[in-house]
Amino acid sequence: MAPKITVIGTGYLGATHAAAMAELGFEVLGLDVVPEKIEMLAAGRVPMYEPGLEELLARHVAGLPGSTGRLRFTMDWAEVGDFGDVHFVCVNTPQKHGEYACDMSYVDAAMESLAPHLTRPALVVGKSTVPVGSADRLARRLAELAPAGADVELAWNPEFLREGFAVQDTLHPDRIVVGVREPGGNAEKQLREVYATPVGEGSPLVVTDFPTAELVKTAANSFLATKISFINAMAEVCEAAGGDVVKLAEAIGHDERIGSKFLRAGIGFGGGCLPKDIRAFMARAGELGADQALTFLREVDSINMRRRGHMVELAREAVGGSFLGKRVAVLGATFKPDSDDVRDSPALNVAGQIHLQGGQVTVYDPKGMENARRVFPTLAYAESARAAVEGADVVLHLTEWREFRELDPAELGTAVADRLILDGRNALDAEAWRAAGWTYRAMGRPRA
CATH class of the missing domain: 3.40.50.720 (NAD(P)-binding Rossmann-like Domain)
Known part of the structure; x- marks a missing residue:
């Protein structure tokens, strides 16, 4: 049975990834903490201009005429935890005010909000651009915050979207990079299943630490x-x-x-x-x-x-x-x-x-x-x-x-x-x- 996918954060990266996952045949639930974004996306509209994205979204959002119904949106973390097998974290990592360093507050907040609701086996996948060393730290934090005995893994799958070509880059990527703790383990197997279509079309999948x-x-x-x-x-x-x-x-x-x-x-x-x-x-x-x-x-x-x-x-x-x-x-x-x-x-x-x-x-x-x-x-x-x-x-x-x-x-x-x-x-x-x-x-x- 195909994994159910959630996408945390529905900005430029998240909205594109959610629509693309639905296009690849998965049931998808997107989450955001901004009500206006959720309302707009649920109506099949996007809060930014990106060629082809609105059409892709409208093809899959539940409740729209002629859609597949594979894509829904919510603000409920508990619903996300109960629904998903694979959770993609796609939130922003801006530059800190007055510093060169990356602001990790949105990623940290997303992980901390999601973790307590992971009551079923789950793979959390970071897509945001983060400073090296973040995945190790976040994996430990997930283990601390998840319910006792929860079967939760972390993987890192960086995005390589070009604005203006985001839909193409998601559905037909020039490479897919997967960072895992255990090569050949469950996390890699699940992500190979998620990306089976583009890999089958020739997109190389690179597995790393x-x-x-x-x-x-x-x-x-x-x-x-x-x-x-x-x-x-x-x-x-x-x-x-x-x-x-x-x-x-x-x-x-x-x-x-x-x-x-x-x-x-x-x-x-x-x-x-x-x-x-x-x-x-x-x-x-x-x-x-x-x-x-x-x-x-x-x-x-x-x-x-x-x-x-x-x-x-x-x-x-x-x-x-x-x-x-x-x-x-x-x-x-x-x-x-x-x-x-x-x-x-x-x-x-x-x-x-x-x-x-x-x-x-x-x-x-x-x-x-x-x-x-x-x-x-x-x-x-x-x-x-x-x-x-x-x-x-x-x-x-x-x-x-x-x-x-x-x-x-x-x-x-x-x-x-x-x-x-x-x-x-x-x-x-x-x-x-x-x-x-x-x-x-x-x-x-x-x-x-």
């Missing part, structure tokens, strides 16, 4: 962050030397040892994962006495943050040395396309800096407007790209949405005060914009 499983996610994110900051450092050198970072990236990307992905120079990375994960990794390495191993990540972080300031400087120079009285259009508010996530968004950070320096900033983003307004209510917002650029002295392209790549430069040029565009993502067709009479500039590239 607890520390290795915890390190995989932070190591992967640190590598990606390093690659992005590397090409941005090369963009700085290209600007100083008169080189073209786009051609440089193309050339080195043909080397199969390097590859072309994540080699697009621009205003850097942001979001709710990469920045806080590399900082938490540095903090944990310091606690373990291995801080020298990760000192390079400080420079990775530094390069990334200075790209935002560099874009502000380029924009200030482009409008004559001062933003006062200048109209600045910003295309993009989210930290990446195909998402409504504005957490630590380089685009919104640049817009905010220019606004604080006296610029009249108008922002447009296909999906992130509502969230952007909450973070920066003092900025102006437009309902379309054309409306955003109306009367602009300079246009900044800061999030590489497909909609922006497909804009008609000639048509857009009829709305601006000056045909001047700064491409903060090196994603637009420079020749097409120049042919339409625009001055096109991008980070790390020579001026035509």
Whole structure:
């Protein structure tokens, strides 16, 4: 008989995981402590934008027309304990205020709320990104809090979701990592059953110990962050030397040892994962006495943050040395396309800096407007790209949405005060914009 699955925490990770488990054929019960989230999910709607997720959810939520009924939601911990065989913990692990370290309070609270209700044999599976050493500590805490004689195990199964591709990444992962105390034991067997479909389709399943499983996610994110900051450092050198970072990236990307992905120079990375994960990794390495191993990540972080300031400087120079009285259009508010996530968004950070320096900033983003307004209510917002650029002295392209790549430069040029565009993502067709009479500039590239 297939195990019944619960998902603790129904934010971005949890909502996606719950819907995907239902899609794989399991009965699923999701839990959250926020009533508004539960009401929204029970109605087949999601509190964030993620392509394909709402459709997947609606296909399985009990009570919706035509659904399989395999997915329900609750706020009752006792119901979760009574229902589930495998409990996935998918709560947030943000950066601590004023520190680099990871805030484990949500994970700790979830484990402590769940444990007393584990009255039947249960496997608790952590998916949150946590500091190495957390699983060992949490396994001991579960044993302390579970009812006497309870048969409870812990495993760690880190998530590798990319916003904009979360559904695909869950149903067809490029790898599944399982950290267990006993290789070949009950925990591994149960997780092999849970992931039988993607494994059968060819997704590799890597079984490790607890520390290795915890390190995989932070190591992967640190590598990606390093690659992005590397090409941005090369963009700085290209600007100083008169080189073209786009051609440089193309050339080195043909080397199969390097590859072309994540080699697009621009205003850097942001979001709710990469920045806080590399900082938490540095903090944990310091606690373990291995801080020298990760000192390079400080420079990775530094390069990334200075790209935002560099874009502000380029924009200030482009409008004559001062933003006062200048109209600045910003295309993009989210930290990446195909998402409504504005957490630590380089685009919104640049817009905010220019606004604080006296610029009249108008922002447009296909999906992130509502969230952007909450973070920066003092900025102006437009309902379309054309409306955003109306009367602009300079246009900044800061999030590489497909909609922006497909804009008609000639048509857009009829709305601006000056045909001047700064491409903060090196994603637009420079020749097409120049042919339409625009001055096109991008980070790390020579001026035509």
